[in-house]
Amino acid sequence: MTRPTLDNWLTAEHLHWSLRHVREMLPTARIRRGQQTVELIAAHDSSLLQLEFRGTHHSFVLESWLESTNVDSLTVLRGNSSLLEWRAPDVRDDDVHLLFSVTKSVTSLLVGVLVGRGLIEIDAPVTHYVPEVIGSGFDGATVRNLLDMTTAFAFVEDYNPGEDLRAYRNAAGWYPSEPQSPNLHEFIATREADGAHGQRFRYQSPATDLVGWICESVTNQAFATALSENVWAPMGAEADADIAVDRQGTPRNAGGMSTTPRDLARLGLLVADGGRGIIPIDYINDLTRNGSTQQWADGDFAPWLPGGAYRSCWYQPRVDPDVVMGVGIHGQMLYVDRARRVVVAKQSSWTLADDTDAHNDSYLACQAIARALG
Numbered sequence: 001m002t003r004p005t006l007d008n009w010l011t012a013e014h015l016h017w018s019l020r021h022v023r024e025m026l027p028t029a030r031i032r033r034g035q036q037t038v039e040l041i042a043a044h045d046s047s048l049l050q051l052e053f054r055g056t057h058h059s060f061v062l063e064s065w066l067e068s069t070n071v072d073s074l075t076v077l078r079g080n081s082s083l084l085e086w087r088a089p090d091v092r093d094d095d096v097h098l099l100f101s102v103t104k105s106v107t108s109l110l111v112g113v114l115v116g117r118g119l120i121e122i123d124a125p126v127t128h129y130v131p132e133v134i135g136s137g138f139d140g141a142t143v144r145n146l147l148d149m150t151t152a153f154a155f156v157e158d159y160n161p162g163e164d165l166r167a168y169r170n171a172a173g174w175y176p177s178e179p180q181s182p183n184l185h186e187f188i189a190t191r192e193a194d195g196a197h198g199q200r201f202r203y204q205s206p207a208t209d210l211v212g213w214i215c216e217s218v219t220n221q222a223f224a225t226a227l228s229e230n231v232w233a234p235m236g237a238e239a240d241a242d243i244a245v246d247r248q249g250t251p252r253n254a255g256g257m258s259t260t261p262r263d264l265a266r267l268g269l270l271v272a273d274g275g276r277g278i279i280p281i282d283y284i285n286d287l288t289r290n291g292s293t294q295q296w297a298d299g300d301f302a303p304w305l306p307g308g309a310y311r312s313c314w315y316q317p318r319v320d321p322d323v324v325m326g327v328g329i330h331g332q333m334l335y336v337d338r339a340r341r342v343v344v345a346k347q348s349s350w351t352l353a354d355d356t357d358a359h360n361d362s363y364l365a366c367q368a369i370a371r372a373l374g
Helices: 012-018 047-050 062-068 103-117 143-147 162-173 184-189 206-219 223-236 263-272 281-289 293-297 356-373
Strands: 027-030 052-056 059-061 071-079 082-087 241-246 257-259 308-311 314-316 325-327 332-337 343-350
Touching: 012 082, 027 223, 047 062, 047 082, 052 356, 062 071, 062 356, 071 263, 071 356, 082 263, 082 293, 103 143, 103 206, 103 223, 103 257, 103 263, 103 281, 103 325, 103 332, 143 206, 162 184, 206 223, 206 263, 223 241, 223 263, 263 281, 263 332, 263 343, 281 308, 281 314, 281 325, 293 308, 325 356, 332 356, 343 356
Parallel strands: none
Antiparallel strands: 027 241, 052 059, 071 082, 071 343, 241 257, 308 314, 314 325, 325 332, 332 343
């Protein structure tokens, strides 16, 4: 294999390797584990691999679907019991794999802790915490607007990639440095207004990077440290995680976190268990049950989950009760069914960044697994 570079690490031929070796491509900050690990009980059920489910256009058998769709790992928990740990042939249990936008869902859990500690008010204006964005497209937005992606600023998230996304990734250090390129904070603070906040769901990742900026502001800590002390270590992770940072050390907390397969599943279990006293139960209940179906129906992804919602960086299909998902490009998914206490954690290296049918097949596979175990 020819080792990828910053010029090509996100191209199709390199993704299977590069998504598990981000710390070799980009500067990263370490999210440290604690002294105690939440143990997962091995109760493997190989019959799950023969589960049949109906996808968007076709029926599948789970094992063949995993083998044919660039899945790198699939981990299934029912409570603390690990029922399935499927790995692609060269994927190790201790590989830390990029989560892309599932990172947003993790960032939200840190916000929940900080809300519980009285450091963040959900309905407060963003500028109260980050005055650097006064006069920008974020002026007038609340923390709730950021969490629910109902902010309105000029940015188009086109994974071709389009001009906006290329400039955004360049600011984050994901491409080779260009002359006079802004850093991530400068990029955020120079977004222009584009309509009224709070009207509809608009998928714009820089909004969640601003959430991380707020977390750093109120804790006076680096994001990686705050996440480690408030979520990662208390949760009982078995390994350190990483988060990509820009050239000035600013975290890409909208899409730059890497974790092992089991620790991704442990994050889902934390939500399934109602926060376990780490995340306030009221915050968990809110992100799994509240949210505006109208803002979703008027928004960018409405055709994917009709009748759904997006709340605090988690997707709600609103089909089975108390089901939420973290979703990332190139096939990342964290599916949590609180009612059944089932978690499905999926890491992938799809050659296409964003494929609605493939995302839907992933959701339907996870739903079928949870229903089979319920």
